[in-house]
Amino acid sequence: MEHRKVSLQERSASERPGRAGSEALWGKLAPLRTDPRVITANRIVTTSRLNPAHTVFDMMRTKLLQQLQQNNWTTVAITSPTPGCGKTFVALNLAFSLANQRECRTVLVDLDLKRPQVAKMLGVGAPTTIENFLKGEGEIADVFLRHNDNLAIGANSQAVSFSAELLQSRETVKVLQEMRQRMCPDVVLFDMPPMLSNDDVMAFLPNVDCVILVAAAEQSTLGELDICEHELSERTNVLGVVLNKCRFAPEKYGY
């Protein structure tokens, strides 16, 4: 049997009839109005092309899209061994880079429930709590903010105490499945907590197709990475490790 790889456009037209029906819902999402100064200060470089660092995320985006298409995957968790490695920084830069790919629809959800940072990093107020949403008490249109017509960001206004319990509840699974059916995204990025701090990531992994591990140079140890990679690869597909916060980057390709 011949396996022909299909493009996102072909996939959206032929295999996902719900996509047209989801346009109305996307149209209802309030626009994301970020603060350009906050975005720049937080090194979000993929909303404009001014900073050449955006190419790193564009390459990451393209590799990610290829892997997702090849495997028919949609959902990606982004985690790290410990706090502060740059998960939210990577998640947001990747999300805006994906948004520049106009035929690709992306949803980003802040699931670092104990320490939500997505709204702060963008300089916006989160409209509501992700806890309510995951409990089935909030509408999609009340939660997600829209950038252009192909990126929806679900930020969180309030930390959650019983986060692991919430992340593995049946209601959460149902709400996220319904979100995917109704919004028809090509990519769903979950900005997760660090793995070695609590059991949130372990609790949530059954809900994702694959995971990106973010390590921080001069912070993450080989021992930590070993533990994380081992635990992740037993439970899901590890797309790769992103080495973040490298101070010395070679400029040899000079584009």
Ligand SMILES: Nc1ncnc2c1ncn2[C@@H]1O[C@H](COP(=O)(O)OP(=O)(O)O)[C@@H](O)[C@H]1O
């Ligand atoms: N590549 C980088 N270069 C410089 N600062 C960075 C880089 N990545 C992240 N940071 C900064 O490090 C801090 C932690 O990043 P953040 O994405 O919030 O980490 P996490 O989500 O893993 O806790 C933030 O202040 C962020 O702006």
Ligand SMILES: [Mg+2]
């Ligand atoms: Mg974070």
